[in-house]
Amino acid sequence: MEKYLDIRKNVIISSPAGSGKTEKLARRYVSLLLSGSEIEKILAITFTEKAAAEMKERILKILEKENFDNFIKVREKMPLMRISTIHAFCLKILKRFSIELGLDPSLEVMDEFNASILWSESVYESLMDEKDSPDLFFDFIKNKGLKGWDSLSRILDELHSKRPYPDLILKNANPVVGEEEKEILELYSRCLNRYTNKKLERHLIDFADLEILTFEALIKNPEWQNILYSFDEHTDHILVDEFQDTSTLQWKIIDKLTEEWRSGIGSKRDAGKLPTIFLVGDEKQSIYLFRGANVSVFQKARDEFSEWFGKEYYFEEIRENYRSLPEIINFTNSIFTRLMPPSTHKHWCTRYTPFDATRSGDGHVELILIEDGENIKTRREREASSLSKRIQSLNNRYEIWDGGIKRRCTYGDIAILLRKRTHLCIFEDALRREGIPFIILKGIGFYDEPEVALLRELISFIINPADDYSLFCLLRSPVFGIDYRILHELICKDNIPLIDKMQKPKNKKVKGAFNIISGWVDKSKYTPLAMLLEDTLSETEGWRFYWEKQRHLNIKKFIGLIEQYESQGLSRLDIREKLIKTKLGEEAKANINTEGMNAVKIMTVHAAKGLQFPIVFLPSLDEDNTPRTSSIVIEEEEENISLAYEEDSTKRKKIGHFVKRKEKELEEEKRLFYVAVTRSRDFLCMLGVPKKETPHTGRLAYITDNLDYISHIKIINESDVNEIYSSFHLTPFTTCTSKRLLPEQKFIEPISYEPQFKWQDVTEDLDIRVKHGEDWVILGRVFHSLFEELAKGILSLDSLEKRGLILLKNATYTIKDMDRLIEIIRKVFKTLDISGYLKDIVLPQTNAYAELPFILQRGNTVFKGRIDRIVIKDNIASIYDYKTFPVREKELPDLVAKYRFQMDIYRHAAKLFLSLKTKSYLLFTHMPLLVEV
The missing domain is CATH 1.10.486.10 (PCRA; domain 4)
Known part of the structure; x- marks a missing residue:
């Protein structure tokens, strides 16, 4: 048995790119299950919702293959699996103890766009409050001259973007050096208070609030002992994925939750249980400093685990790489050993440990150097042209490994990873000229x-x-x-x-x-x-x-x-x-399922983290990666959080806070390059434009400054690329010269596009409720919320009308006839109570689910949706779908026929994960009437 699977140990694994990090976390989870741990008492924290879904899938696959009996048991309890992001976990704590914490149980998390609008309103209104009695705002603006308001607005926005740290400085009364810093914090405090009040009025919080409120609940709230006791009662093991992206505050939350575990005392120890913590990550892939990730937390956790757990602690640094071929591994080792030396003493610097290739084969690493041009645009156009020609020379010619078998590569095997999107359109144009199909993934600029x-x-x-x-x-x-x-x-x-x-x-x-x-x-x-x-x-x-x-x-x-x-x-x-x-917002474009698409994928390095591709192109290595420091910097050192402000960029070069921040960002640039290089499995091609008579810059300097130490790299130029391109007798794709009403498309769909799966939502058609008027659209959503909150025990019948009123106000403040809508809600619940449906279906049951999400594959179609209610009695799972709109009796046959397919999908989905006999019903709440389908 692998040592990291020893469930008596608290474990930290340093797992570099391509070493099977996710697999190790999944196997640790499975080991806990097989040792008798209850599924609902294992908490796993992941970095994204997508990673959480993949983790569940991987756990089930391992069990299905290696322990089918436990696979059946776990599949039945899948809804009880506690695998989520740190933010989702914090939200559950806040909702679970909302009454004790003085929060609304129905609080929701705002998206970034709505949060930014609310913040802008708060800043503006705070300024307007002073128009009759000029105070701090006007003094600051006056001192800055004509651009005073722009300067102040930018400073406040910068500070706000660094949350939760400004909040913590204010709450902890951290000492601030400098009068300007004190003024800025005072101004920010006024805006923040207004922003907080606006959120409370709307029963909203933002992402920063999730961590701040959770931390305060565990540290300062009078109910903190009850919260910790409840967590301890319901949790025996914690697993954290992507630990290198953890912030200091997030680690403090985990630290506090597990405080009693490491004390050697407590109810678990008394009961003979040994709670454990399992952390897995890779310091070299910590690339979210701008979001608050603190790479030094990884080393801090290692030191603390050693102190806390002694012999009950195990650390392992994985050396095997299962992703890349030896040529790529050798290049990676030779360059990053130089860029990340083990001798560094600064805690934010990364120490590189070489890893070993487990795959056999050749692999290829090359650097294409483009001749310097008159200006940036010309340089990038020549670079993009060479990149496109190189792709054409590889397509359907270069052989890659696929499941142990060699085959010729296609466009779909190729990815272009960009550090920035600045010159994206130039690369698009070059690809179009060559007739290369491409898709831009996780792009912004939706509006x-x-x-x-x-x-x-x-x-x-x-x-x-x-x-x-x-x-x-x-x-x-x-x-x-x-x-x-x-x-x-x-x-x-x-x-x-x-x-x-x-x-x-x-x-x-x-x-x-x-x-x-x-x-x-x-x-x-x-x-x-x-x-x-x-x-x-x-x-x-x-x-x-x-x-x-x-x-x-x-x-x-x-x-x-x-x-x-x-x-x-x-x-x-x-x-x-x-x-x-929204015109000013950076909304993401709609997601595309790329499965089956024979198209080159273009994305940023950040978006590519966690992914891998047979062939990777890294253009624009010469781009300057020197950080542009802002006028405000916040530094955290142990328990101290300090703020520094300086508008003059020259003076910033001599201020310790700014110097340290710049060093941290330069170190992260190295890690970002590491992430980019390690996405490649078989073929890595890098491009850059070395400048004439000046030192090389950016990532290109990483390579050229260390050429004497770097092995396994082929360096070619534009002429070489053109020669390779011409040798295949390729004819460039010519575009039509006629005028177009639209810009060129960003995706040329190939003839060979064969999607393997079609996704379909199984949801009620909105027009059913719309035809009864807009009020019923709103009422439908309100009824579903009330049914869910009642079923989950969040809401009591005594608070029903009050809650209904809140939901109506939140849903629409334009409806004047609120009394009429409340009367409808009151009447529906009264008839449901008299009929017995309220007690038998809606109210909490011992073995039941509410608003249960599912995904079901049937042939080439993947259905997804939510089941309103499942009640299990006598080994039969009864499925209920609420229809909340007014219905006449003569309409029932048509409606039942309309929803038969939907209910059939629900039955199959429920049967799959419950392994029980199923029955399905439509509950027409307005009548009320229950109809079996």
Whole structure:
């Protein structure tokens, strides 16, 4: 047995890239299960929700293969598995003890965009409060001159981006040196208080609050002993993945939760139980300093474990690499031994330990040097051209290993990893010229995409038909394609709205557009905006202009956002204002399932962490990676958190706080390069432009400065690339020279695209409730929330009406007839109580589930959804789906037929993970009536 599987030991594993880190954590989890640990008493913390899902899948695969009996038992208890992110774990603690902590049980976590809007409002209002009695804000602005407000706003935003540390400085009253620092903290404190109050009014918190509130609950709250006791009662083991990305505060939370475990006393020890902590990570992959990750926490934990646990502690540093071929391993070892020397004494510096290749084969590492050009754009264009030609020379020629068998590579085996997105469009253009299909993964700029911009302008015009700019954008779009000169004549006519000028046009195209758009405006009076968008795209055949997969999914995502805004009860003016603000947001583009796509993948190095590819290209190695320090820096040293402020960049070079921060960021640049290099399995190609007569910069300098020590690298130039390219007699792909209404697509879908799986949501159609009016859309969501909270014991019947009122207010503050809606809720629950359905189905049961998520594969389709309620009695799992809209008896046969497929999927999903006989029912709550399906 591997030593790290000894469940009597507290373990830390340093597991470098490609060494099977996730597999080790999964096997430790399985060892705990096989030793008799209860599944609900094992807590595993991962870095992302995706990693949590993958962890569950890996655990089940190990059990299915090696211990089928336990696989069946664990599969039945899957909903009880406590595998989540640190933020999700903190949220559960806050909700579990919300009453004791003075929080609303229904609190929700804001996304970053809404949090930024609320923060901006708080800063502005804090300033406006002083307009009658100028104080600190105005003094600061006055001292900064004409750009005072911009400077102050930027400083406050910078400080806010460093949360939770500014909050901790304020809460702990850490001493601050310097009058300007004190002023800034005082200003920030005022804005933060207003921001906090705004969140409380809306029953919201942000991501930083999750950690701060949890830590305070464990340290300062009068109920801290009860919280720790409850955690101790329900948890025997903690496992933490990606430990190198842990922040100091996150480690303090784990430290406090396990305080009694390492004391050698407590109820567990008395009962003969030995609680354990298992940490796994790789210091060399700590690349989230900007999010608060502290690489020195890894070494600190090692030192503390040794002190706390003595002989009950085991540390292991893995040396094997199962991912890359020897050439890549040898290159990695030779360069990073120089970049990360073991002799360093600074705790934020990384020490490199070479690892061993376990795969056999050749592999390839090459560096393409591009001749220096006149300017950056020219250099990047030449680099992108060489990269594209190199890809073409490899495609369907270079042999890679796939499951122990050699085969020729395809475009889908290749990834381009960028440090920054600055010159992304140049690489896109070069790939298009060569006819290389590509997909940009985890890209930002969602609201800048033409299809999203078009829909945003459509919404803006529908809400305000006097908005000439939005109408102009619509008419010029591919949907209508009206010539600019025709529109210019219309605009210059009379001083009336553009839509009115279109009523009697000379041009047939304009007349046709007017008829269509006028119909949309009329239809919008009784149709939800989300449905209207889909209708307009169908009516104008707009989908044919946005056929590429990325654009298609972007449209779907935008319609989903509008549906979400409407379901929250936002007025149309509020929706319009929200869309205007989103223009400045960096929203991610819609996710694409790349499985089966024969396309080159482009992403940032950060986005590639945790992934691997047969062939990796790393361009722009010469980009300057010298950190640009901001005017504010926060440093943490042991228990002290300190702040420094300096606008003058020259002076910052002599201030200790700024110097140390720069050193940390330079060290992280090395780790980022390590992550990039270790994504490659078989072939690694790097590109850079060495400057003439000046020292090399960026990651290129890492290589050229250490060439005497680096082995296993082939260095070529542009001429070599062109020669290789020409030797295959490749004919460049030529593009059409005709004018385009749209920018070139960012994904050229290949003929060979064969998706292996189709994902489908199994959810109730919104139009069923919409046809009864917008009130029933809102009521449907409120009813489902009430049913869930009652079933989970979060809500009592005594608090039902009060909670219903809160949910209605949160869902929509535009509905005036609140009493009528509360009366509907009251009436529905009364009839459910009289019928017995409330007690038998909705209220808490000993063996039941509420809002249970599932994924079910049938053939090539993967269904996903949530089951409202499952109640298990006499070895039969009864599945209930709530239908909360008004129904007439004569409609029942059609509705039952409509939902039969949905309920069939629910039954199969439940049967799969419960291994029980199942029955399914529709509960029409408004009647009330229970119908078996």
